[in-house]
Amino acid sequence: MLIIPVKEGENIERAIKKYKKKFEKTKVMRELRERKQFIKPSVSKRQEKIRASYKQRMQSAEM
DSSP states (O other), rough: OOOOOOOOOOOOOHHHHHHHHHHHHHHHHHHHHHHSSSOOOHHHHHHHHHHHHHHHHHHHHHH
């Protein structure tokens, strides 16, 4: 449960903004989206390797 301290006389929009930022930092929605469908460990490892090679190519291209 998220607790957002609201000072007396503080604008409600500001409190909502604080809540949204705190909620995003907990990464709840990202985890729910990941759990929607199962991805085999071999597939996820392959995707990580592809991402890593892409990042490495981009970094070497910058130099």
